[in-house]
Amino acid sequence: MGDLLNANIVSAGYADRPKVISNVSFTVNSREIAGLIGANGAGKSTVIKAILGLSRDMEGCIEWNDSSYAYIPERPSFYDELTLWEHLELTGSLRGIESGAWRERAGRLLDEFSLTAVKHELPSGFSKGMQQKLMLMQAFLAKPDIYIIDEPFIGLDPISTKLFTDMLIAEKERGAGILMCTHVLDTAEKICDRFYLLDQGALLLQGALEELQERTGGRSLLDCFYSAVRGSQR
Structure with a gap:
């Protein structure tokens, strides 16, 4: 270990x-x-x-x-002008994950966290729990x-x-x-x-x-x- x-x-x-x-x-x-x-x-x-x-x-x-490393803060932090999907796309790009790989991983995470229906919406309108899920998804996407x-x-x-x-x-x-x-x-x-x-x-x-x-x-x-x-x- x-x-x-x-x-x-x-x-x-x-x-x-x-x-x-x-x-x-x-x-x-x-x-x-x-x-x-x-x-x-x-x-x-x-x-x-x-x-x-x-x-x-x-x-x-x-x-x-x-x-x-990936850091998941206590208080959700996000870009007001980016949708949920665009946040995941940004994470994939910054981490250098190939397009096909991050899209597949992102789609699976959206399904698991029950956020597929709102993937093109702005997180500023989400509940705190949904915003927290966004932070978790970005971290798990990065692996x-x-x-x-x-x-x-x-x-x-x-x-x-x-x-x-x-x-x-x-x-x-x-x-x-x-x-x-x-x-x-x-x-x-x-x-x-x-x-x-x-x-x-x-x-x-x-x-x-x-x-x-x-x-x-x-x-x-x-x-x-x-x-x-x-x-x-x-």
């Missing part, structure tokens, strides 16, 4: 808060879904900004090991080495959530590595191979679920997280 991403973040933050996170190190391996979990304000999104080079106040080292995903389940209905998690597992089996930032712990527990628990900007605990259970005495991922956080506050 090769390392696709090695992150060693000494500190990262913002102009008014230069050290939102400190001494956070982790890896993302091929054929692995790693869950970056924590409560709101724990520093999860700051970690993602740091590894993507979006934090100007980051000190540390990020090694991608020649890996390509990168690494997926960096920030709170993907917000706005997705249960069927879309199931479809999305099945696709992630299929991409893992293809050889991709996935770093998923989420506080939806019951879903993360089912699909993640390893966890990084953040609290107050620090890496509190890491390992597979069995390791977390052994260290905290918890049964579920939520139990483990609760025990670890409460223990650090005493």
Whole structure:
């Protein structure tokens, strides 16, 4: 299992808060879904900004090991003047995917996410869930080495959530590595191979679920997280 991403973040933050996170190190391996979990304000999104080079106040080292990546942000982002299909066409062009290949892949994704009927419409008129599906489709169309995903389940209905998690597992089996930032712990527990628990900007605990259970005495991922956080506050 090769390392696709090695992150060693000494500190990262913002102009008014230069050290939102400190001494956070982790890896993302091929054929692995790693869950970056924590409560709101724990520093999860700051970690993602740091590894993507979006934090100007980051000190540390990020090694991608020649890996390509796709980033799925928490808030959907798109071009107001492009239709859904034109977004997929742009992704295919930027990624250098042959026309026949991206069209076939795009058509399959549209069917799977039930968006074929609106493929020539502007995403600005979509619901947030539909806009989130657009972001997911662009990432899956690209088939990168690494997926960096920030709170993907917000706005997705249960069927879309199931479809999305099945696709992630299929991409893992293809050889991709996935770093998923989420506080939806019951879903993360089912699909993640390893966890990084953040609290107050620090890496509190890491390992597979069995390791977390052994260290905290918890049964579920939520139990483990609760025990670890409460223990650090005493």
